[in-house]
Amino acid sequence: MAEVAVVGLSKRFGGVVALDDVTWTFANGRLTVLVGPSGCGKSTLLRLVAGLEEPTRGRVLFDGRDVTAVPAWERNAAMVFQSYALYPHMTVFANLAFPLQARRMDKGEIRRRVEHTARLLGIEALLARKPRQLSGGQMQRVALGRAMVREPLVYLMDEPLSNLDAQLRVEMRGEIKRLQRALGVTTIYVTHDQAEAMTMADTLLVMRGGRVEQAGDPEAIYRRPASAFVAGFIGSPMINLIQGRLDEAAAAFAVGAARIPLPDALRSAAARLGHRPLLLGVRPEDLVVSPAPQPEFLPARAVVREPLGKEALLLLAVDFLPPAALLRAIVPPDLRPGPDETVWLRFPPERLHLFDEATGAAVGWRE
Template identity: 50%
Template sequence: MATVEFVKLVKRYGAIEVVHAIDLAINDGEFIVLVGPSGCGKSTSLRMLAGLEDISAGEIRIDGRVVNEVEPRDRDIAMVFQDYALYPHMSVYENMAFSLQYRKVPKREIDKRVREAASVLGLDPYLNRRPKQLSGGQRQRVAMGRAIVRKPQVFLFDEPLSNLDAKLRGSMRIEMKKLHQRLGVTTVYVTHDQVEAMTLADRVVVMNGGHIEQIGTPDEVYHAPASLFVAGFIGAPTMNLIPARVEAGGLKLDGTEAAVPLNADLDEGARVVFGLRPEDVEVVEEGTPPPGFVDLAAVVEVVEPLGADTLVFTSLGTHAVASRVRPEVRPAPGETVKLRCNLSRMHLFDADTGRAIGAPHTRADKGLAGGAARGVVHA
């Protein structure tokens, strides 16, 4: 196992810079997920770590050793690709053994490693099959087994589950989590799927436009997003975000008649963005809000029953607002309801910079810490 460091890492294609001097320190045995939209630089960063892309500037260190000029085969890493990259003419056993044979590992040691990996991944019954005789999930396990037998210092995964159906992705996430818990190998995982990021990672690295927006635990990036981008990217549905202006004693929400009380030291007239997660917005028909809550009138647009809960999409003036509510709550489209907002969960962002405003929000029930996680202002 090993530590991994990016130090002012840059990647350029000609005059176009696609990764902008990023810094990242990955601990020994940590599972790090790079997440972000297409084109954000996450796969390029992974490929530089693997040695498949040249580094334009900065350094990559594996266990303290600078590897900028080290050949991929000499970096002691193993990579699992999106398309599995299995040899179709070889059996599962042969695919898993190939890299060890190439390195002239003794046959007895090869057999031991392949069978150990097959046992861990549940591939024992399939060792004599060819890839075309396997399901997508089984092929992915073979690709993982081929990486495991090498016993590398670092595992690299480049969107390995994106070709699987939703059910299989869910089961494979569990298998990958178990595998990391068992092996404890430093792992760098790239995905555009925030569910994979939130469920697999020890820490999440949210990337945007070649920059790192935030580094934190899944709880930190969800409950205390450092920027508007993170707030609008993490979560399904994502955070409700409404532009607003600071007025005496509160916020005037743009495009509505609504005002929200505010207990924060902000200049009157300042432009901000008010944010609340859908689970912090309850749909009610009547009653008086308790202290720390405010009711806002909205019109129901769409109701999505999900079984365990229900998503209610409403219009608040000119803005769409999503609520995650109890499964039995089923208002009718067109109905006017009250959105009861939990202001202790309010997020505020600077409208110009997009950065979070306020002190770190510590939730005793979630054990959040500060660091890069900032941006909840208490009402």
């Protein structure tokens, strides 16, 4: 186990800035997830920690020791990739034993470690099989096992579940989290899947364009996204983002003829900015939808209803937005407006988010 730190870490590939001055300490024994769209620098950061790439600038520290110049094989970091990269001609036992044999470990100790790891992963019955006799999920377990037997200082996992079907992914992400807890090994886990990131992370780093855009507790990031980008990336169905401004009285968000009341904290923060273009954010589950008119509710037209089982997603057209800009609302399953039927909307002030449209930065409500 080790605390892993990166300090002012940057990586350029020719003209491409893959990683741009990232400083972060990955807490000892915890699972930190790097999430962000494709190309934002997640794999690059992981490979720099592993020692598979050399930084253009900055340092990597394991427990305070500068390992920037230490080659990958001496860093004692175990990497798990999307492709399992098992040796096809070797049994599962031999695949697991291989990294230990390479270190000239005693045979009895190798057997002990391989059997212990196989037990943890529930693959004891597979030790005599070859990779082609395994399912995708079993292969991924063996690949994880091969990282675990080494008892490394840190696990580095780069989208290890991307090749699995949806149900198995959900199962394996719980499994990896359970194992990580049990072993208490510092783990950096990369995914582009925000649901996987939310469910697995002790700490979440949302990356964009080679930088960390927001970091912290996943639920705190969900509740208080620091930017419109983070608000849009974390959460599904996606948050509604509406272009508008603070109204003349600095009391409400103005979009077309509609006025959406804002809470005091957002009003005053927005007023301090001047009358800049703003984005109002409201999550689909926070919009209140009523089948009947109510005071202060705004009319909307139900365009599409997508049943999701325990709830439904409504796509709504409102007269203050262009016709193609539909709002997303999660509603109880018994709310079933017919096509083009009118429903009534409320934007609960305490649930609203506000962003400066030009910079994307959250307005107000920051700790």
